[in-house]
Amino acid sequence: MKKIVVIALLIVITGYVFAAGKSEAGAGGAVEIKFAHYLAESHPAHDAALAFAKAVNERTDGIVTVTIFPNSMLGNSQELVEQTTNGALDLVIPTEPAIAKYVKKFNMVGAPFAFKDYAATDKLFAGDFIKWVTPDLEDVGLKYLARWEYGFRNYTTSVHQINTPADMQGLKIRTPPDFVNSATVKALGGVSQTIAFTELPMALKQGVVDGQENPIATILTNKMYETQKYLSMVNYTYNSTHLLMNIDKFKSLSAKQQKIILEEAEKAGLAMQKAVREKEADQIKELEAQGMEVAYPDTKPFITAAAPVYEELKAQVGEADFDYYMDLLGKSRR
Template sequence: MKNPYLNFLFAKPQFVLIVLFLFSSCNTLQDKKVIKLAHGLDMSHPVHKAMVFMAQDLEKRSNGTMAVEIYPNQQLGTERQALELLQIGSLDMTKVSAAVMENFSPNMKVFGLPFLFRDRAHIFNVLDGDIGKELLDGGQKYWLKGLGYYDSGSRSFYTKEKPVESPEDLKGLKIRVMESITAMNMVNSLGGSPTPISWGELYTSLQQGVVDGAENNPPSFYLSRHYEVCKFYSLDEHTSVPDVLIMGTHLWNDLNEQQQKWVQTSVDLSVAHQRELWAKAEQEALDAVKKAGVQVINPDKSKFQKKVANMYEGYKDENEIYNLINRIQKVE
């Protein structure tokens, strides 16, 4: 099948260098299958720690016949670029936000809808149930095999100059968002000006005033050190967008049935481990940014919910998404 991203990728010199690097060492060393995994997070992030746990478990479970090499901190590109590298078969695995994944597997956009989930239990019941599995499987026709979801908490706004206590406070503010149409529509609905910027460039963009704020979960806000620039954190918790662990179908289809089972079991165990790490990291992050002088606000969420309620009706003409919304809302 012809890959629509191939010409686009190789038009960029930096992609050619990355691809040459990845191909420079064979993914099979003697009798060991070596899987290359790239992501954009800091090594102290609970999601990175979960992937290390997964790698260690897989090597042990496979009796040393499989291993995972992890490249954190956007060493091999942004989340979008990592997905493109998976599609052309020059990278094996990555972790991306479901918000970025929606550009490759459109139904994933449902996760970016604000205030879709009632609470943490509701989120996990959706992710661990039939709906979550369907969405993971939906990426295969785009050469992307979804393996599992890591908890990414809830995303809230943080700003430089003033607190966001209501949607009106977002008016005129440039807010960094991920490369997600859904995220951009949400910020527009709330009155802000959405500005897509890669995660690795955000700290400098905040410093230089390219944007006035951003939105993310507490551990990411803390570990990125964005609290050094943004002293207001408003816990409106507008979205709960999970992270997705993905393997390129070029590798998944090349694994035998036993190897696939080993990989999936190690991923499943790492998902459970990551949720424990996340709960602890979330509270530690909030305590740390408060200690650093950040004002943490608990706004009236209902004001934000009213502003974005019309977004749901905007999907009435997209049957698959609208049905997903209704199915998710019915999950106990």
């Protein structure tokens, strides 16, 4: 009788261990997470993605594998967000304007000259912004994991230096299909031309546009110094990248796997922030070494010229959301 009881207990324990293992691995055993981004493999974002993938795989004992598709292999930023909402992809790191197609509130982050430095951006995101946008993201099928980084955007041209808004007059400036970037170029007197990021190198080489705008790391890693002579450090708008996951994919993971994903997303984001910010000064020196002329204009005339963009933003997002965001921004400045 005692032997039968022992055997029965062993069967129960074995079943429990098997069930727990199955739950940990997910219904289908091994889990693949498809992670696509639009940045070059030399960009800090790709380093962060690799570190994230390695840590997740190790901490799940090889059960979860993150497969990375960099450098717009599967589409531009906007297309990658769409693929993540519909489940064709699992992970994406778009900037706010690409997310704004689905959640307009994100447009507000790029309001021109809203932040004086990186510390100011950190204060905003340490507040209630993420809590404010999370329900909207989940409504379109996206799970918010972590804020990563992108940086302050600056203008480059092949024609002449931009020291004042008057220098922008008539210049054809490539912008992504993002509202704030285009509206700011127009407010400063330039001509905004929307060109896909993958087509930008050829557009600059052929002189289709006179210039473009991007953070320093992107300007360097994409070798824009080969066609752009002048860099104007006005830090006219700021973007973070945000690691977003298809919400159904996230829910399909075990509780332990979800915890690991969230923890490693945060860790990789902080590492990327550190890399982008600490390397920026050296990257500017490298751009100068490659022949770019770098200017640091007085931004006050630019701020005045770009002020009407705020009214356009209000029309875009609605007065209530505009006012709420401006309140959040005001709190971050105290």
